[in-house]
Amino acid sequence: MSYVKSLRGKESGVDYPIEPRTICDSDFGPVEVTYDYEAMKGKVTRESIEAGPLSLWRYRDLLPIENEPRAGLQSGWTPLVKADRLAKHLGVKELYIKDDSANYPSFSYKDRVVAVAVTKAFEFGFDTVGCASTGNLAHSVSAHAAAAGLKACVMVPHDLEAGKMVGMNVFGPRVVRIEGNYDDVNRLCSQIADKYNWAIVNVNLRPFYTEGAKTHGFEIAEQMGWKLPKHTVVPVAGGTILPKIWKGYQEFIELGLVEDNKPAMYGAQAEGCNPIVTALEEEAELFRPQKPNTIAKSIAIGNPADGYYVLKNIRESGGYGASASDPEILEAIKLLAEHEGIFTEPAGGTTMACAIKLIKSGRIPKDEPICVCITGNGLKTLEAMDGQFPESRAIPAKMADFDQLIQETSQTKEPAHV
Amino acid sequence: MSYVKSLRGKESGVDYPIEPRTICDSDFGPVEVTYDYEAMKGKVTRESIEAGPLSLWRYRDLLPIENEPRAGLQSGWTPLVKADRLAKHLGVKELYIKDDSANYPSFSYKDRVVAVAVTKAFEFGFDTVGCASTGNLAHSVSAHAAAAGLKACVMVPHDLEAGKMVGMNVFGPRVVRIEGNYDDVNRLCSQIADKYNWAIVNVNLRPFYTEGAKTHGFEIAEQMGWKLPKHTVVPVAGGTILPKIWKGYQEFIELGLVEDNKPAMYGAQAEGCNPIVTALEEEAELFRPQKPNTIAKSIAIGNPADGYYVLKNIRESGGYGASASDPEILEAIKLLAEHEGIFTEPAGGTTMACAIKLIKSGRIPKDEPICVCITGNGLKTLEAMDGQFPESRAIPAKMADFDQLIQETSQTKEPAHV
Numbered sequence: 001m002s003y004v005k006s007l008r009g010k011e012s013g014v015d016y017p018i019e020p021r022t023i024c025d026s027d028f029g030p031v032e033v034t035y036d037y038e039a040m041k042g043k044v045t046r047e048s049i050e051a052g053p054l055s056l057w058r059y060r061d062l063l064p065i066e067n068e069p070r071a072g073l074q075s076g077w078t079p080l081v082k083a084d085r086l087a088k089h090l091g092v093k094e095l096y097i098k099d100d101s102a103n104y105p106s107f108s109y110k111d112r113v114v115a116v117a118v119t120k121a122f123e124f125g126f127d128t129v130g131c132a133s134t135g136n137l138a139h140s141v142s143a144h145a146a147a148a149g150l151k152a153c154v155m156v157p158h159d160l161e162a163g164k165m166v167g168m169n170v171f172g173p174r175v176v177r178i179e180g181n182y183d184d185v186n187r188l189c190s191q192i193a194d195k196y197n198w199a200i201v202n203v204n205l206r207p208f209y210t211e212g213a214k215t216h217g218f219e220i221a222e223q224m225g226w227k228l229p230k231h232t233v234v235p236v237a238g239g240t241i242l243p244k245i246w247k248g249y250q251e252f253i254e255l256g257l258v259e260d261n262k263p264a265m266y267g268a269q270a271e272g273c274n275p276i277v278t279a280l281e282e283e284a285e286l287f288r289p290q291k292p293n294t295i296a297k298s299i300a301i302g303n304p305a306d307g308y309y310v311l312k313n314i315r316e317s318g319g320y321g322a323s324a325s326d327p328e329i330l331e332a333i334k335l336l337a338e339h340e341g342i343f344t345e346p347a348g349g350t351t352m353a354c355a356i357k358l359i360k361s362g363r364i365p366k367d368e369p370i371c372v373c374i375t376g377n378g379l380k381t382l383e384a385m386d387g388q389f390p391e392s393r394a395i396p397a398k399m400a401d402f403d404q405l406i407q408e409t410s411q412t413k414e415p416a417h418v
Numbered sequence: 419m420s421y422v423k424s425l426r427g428k429e430s431g432v433d434y435p436i437e438p439r440t441i442c443d444s445d446f447g448p449v450e451v452t453y454d455y456e457a458m459k460g461k462v463t464r465e466s467i468e469a470g471p472l473s474l475w476r477y478r479d480l481l482p483i484e485n486e487p488r489a490g491l492q493s494g495w496t497p498l499v500k501a502d503r504l505a506k507h508l509g510v511k512e513l514y515i516k517d518d519s520a521n522y523p524s525f526s527y528k529d530r531v532v533a534v535a536v537t538k539a540f541e542f543g544f545d546t547v548g549c550a551s552t553g554n555l556a557h558s559v560s561a562h563a564a565a566a567g568l569k570a571c572v573m574v575p576h577d578l579e580a581g582k583m584v585g586m587n588v589f590g591p592r593v594v595r596i597e598g599n600y601d602d603v604n605r606l607c608s609q610i611a612d613k614y615n616w617a618i619v620n621v622n623l624r625p626f627y628t629e630g631a632k633t634h635g636f637e638i639a640e641q642m643g644w645k646l647p648k649h650t651v652v653p654v655a656g657g658t659i660l661p662k663i664w665k666g667y668q669e670f671i672e673l674g675l676v677e678d679n680k681p682a683m684y685g686a687q688a689e690g691c692n693p694i695v696t697a698l699e700e701e702a703e704l705f706r707p708q709k710p711n712t713i714a715k716s717i718a719i720g721n722p723a724d725g726y727y728v729l730k731n732i733r734e735s736g737g738y739g740a741s742a743s744d745p746e747i748l749e750a751i752k753l754l755a756e757h758e759g760i761f762t763e764p765a766g767g768t769t770m771a772c773a774i775k776l777i778k779s780g781r782i783p784k785d786e787p788i789c790v791c792i793t794g795n796g797l798k799t800l801e802a803m804d805g806q807f808p809e810s811r812a813i814p815a816k817m818a819d820f821d822q823l824i825q826e827t828s829q830t831k832e833p834a835h836v
Contacts (some may be wrong), residue, residue, distance in 0.1 A: 105761075107525075107797070145759075146756050147758050166800045172752070177812040178813060179815060196824075337590065341562060341565030343589070388587075389584060397606045405594060406614075
């Protein structure tokens with residue numbers, strides 16, 4: 001049993017049965033899963049959720065699956081870190097890091113959306129799953145497919161980081177490298193889904209896939225003690241996660257699980273790919289696609305599929321956006337690592353850097369609870385740190401040499417986090 | 419309050435107060451924390467543990483801390499994966515993977531021992547923590563120190579994998595590269611601990627540090643539903659974890675938390691560094707140190723500090739050991755990834771390869787529950803996979819090119835996990 005009502009054109013309002021579907025036939029807009037919230041009331045409660053498994057599946061009543069989960073049984077329920085050292089450094093009162101760099105099994109937020117999509121692929125009877133990806137999604141699809149015993153074919157831009165390539169290849173998928181950027185890969189995947197009858201998770205399973213991203217928001221609320229942060233800073237790539245965290249917050253409010261504190265949403269982008277932030281700054285109704293050029297490759301999506309909704313939700317919520325340069329991104333990666341022991345990829349550095357800018361500019365007040373959403377792991381993008389840590393001279397294994405080194409370097413370098 | 423009784427010479431039986439201590443003064447042997455198990459009875463129960471936090475600190479009554487934990491509040495409680503696809507492939511009935519490659523915050527089992535050691539460093543009033551490390555330990559010490567606001571100085575062999583170097587440098591510790599192998603680094607660290615009054619976690623905090631490794635075993639037992647696996651396969655490097663899993667199992671038996679099913683322990687080593695397995699095969703009472711030469715650098719310790727106890731516990735338990743060659747290690751990494759979606763480092767490949775050898779040789783029967791302990795993450799040792807996945811040709815973002823590629827490659831390659 002589930003509380004799912006229909007697949008509905010987000011703009012058209014046209015209802016469709018629960019089926020693989022990329023867009024609404026009437027207006028070519030997106031489709032979204034709708035639920036019977038009335039039926040949930042009194043049944044989907046804090047207690048019912050707390051009695052569930054320690055994974056994103058504790059929220060299964062708010063996810064579009066009909067039968068038992070078939071993937072991601074250990075995905076989600078990632079740490080919400082109360083970042084007191086970083087809060088002190090930034091002069092803010094209450095700062096949280098929602099850390100999906102520790103997600104399972106592939107160490108990014110994508111494990112949430114893929115867990116739902118792979119389960120749905122089983123329900124629809126597909127034997128092959130695939131995706132268009134900037135790296136993290138292909139990694140996650142490959143890992144989940146391997147664990148579930150499905151075939152996988154993942155499509156990626158030709159210039160991905162080596163770590164991400166090995167990280168996905170090891171699971172044995174077919175990896176197809178495409179000349180072009182993510183937007184080129186994505187366009188090709190729409191055709192592939194139709195022709196090959198594969199479950200391309202972010203194309204023909206997109207309405208189900210994106211619902212998984214709500215769990216990032218659900219967990220923030222539950223882990224804060226059934227409260228919403230007043231300010232949530234989220235990276236914007238294709239535009240899935242921000243609107244879905246927002247939807248998750250609204251669902252929790254609707255069900256009476258949290259109080260409505262009018263949470264505000266903030267979008268974070270790299271300067272080299274910031275169509276959404278540009279639209280916010282220019283107060284434009286629509287965004288203009290861009291050609292990406294940034295070290296934050298996992299969020300380098302110039303034409304975000306759900307960008308319209310990112311803009312809409314940010315504005316509705318009273319939030320805003322910011323962009324970070326490549327050097328600012330690297331600085332923020334180090335700042336987060338040195339204060340909280342968390343090593344994120346450039347996308348996370350972007351989010352952290354933008355949060356800092358929004359705090360410094362006064363857009364986010366220092367005395368209200370702030371949550372920064374970290375969505376990927378730094379171990380997959382080591383290239384981004386090239387040249388940041390010059391190799392130190394190796395010394396002989398002798399006390400005298402050690403003493404001398406300590407004397408020399410203590411004059412020049414104190415550990416940055418002290 | 420705690421149940422700690424003393425620090426006791428393991429061989430001499432001499433008791434010491436709870437203090438930083440590397441060895442027993444009377445016989446230069448190791449010292450170990452002892453507890454008052456009688457006082458625990460009826461108080462440390464399945465229920466009391468289940469009511470604890472979702473981290474290794476749920477076992478704090480069996481850990482040597484006096485006050486509140488100061489580190490690793492999110493460490494431990496890693497997935498125990500029921501590996502049904504791999505079990506089927508190997509023809510065994512019940513196979514579990516205890517997956518510390520997903521440990522927090524640094525993605526190896528070392529987060530367990532460091533969480534305890536850093537908490538203890540606070541209790542003893544140290545302001546600097548350090549270690550001798552093959553990589554994972556330095557990574558963990560650096561991350562925990564950053565999060566806790568302690569200074570860190572980590573000592574490593576000069577030839578560590580680049581991923582591990584970046585992975586630790588980002589947290590801002592002082593990193594000292596030493597000419598020589600781990601055993602050389604370790605010897606130097608004993609002198610450093612004395613001279614600098616630093617908490618070298620695996621030297622002068624070793625008795626406390628090692629206790630953290632018990633939690634790997636506690637979690638296996640609790641996650642199996644308060645049962646012990648009949649066979650546990652564990653990598654052997656310095657020799658900390660195998661004896662401590664064994665001690666954890668025995669403590670749970672002593673406290674009546676699990677039934678005594680006579681669990682057997684198996685040691686896994688790389689062929690290029692297998693002093694313990696050689697001693698087992700030669701039925702020698704003591705092991706002979708070796709000069710390591712293997713891709714499994716994180717377990718390349720030729721003179722294991724606690725090797726004597728590894729041998730002793732393996733023999734007492736009725737277990738055995740095996741070694742794996744570098745190619746076998748790489749094959750096992752891929753096998754685990756392709757069947758269970760878990761990407762481990764060469765140490766984990768070693769453990770998996772050795773488990774397979776022990777099963778194939780009949781040392782481990784196919785019809786009894788087996789647990790394989792995976793202790794580190796493959797994303798930190800990407801170099802080990804160099805040449806395993808030749809880069810495929812990039813194709814234009816056109817359907818005709820995609821069709822052709824699929825046609826070509828479907829004739830030559832099926833995804834390995836199908």
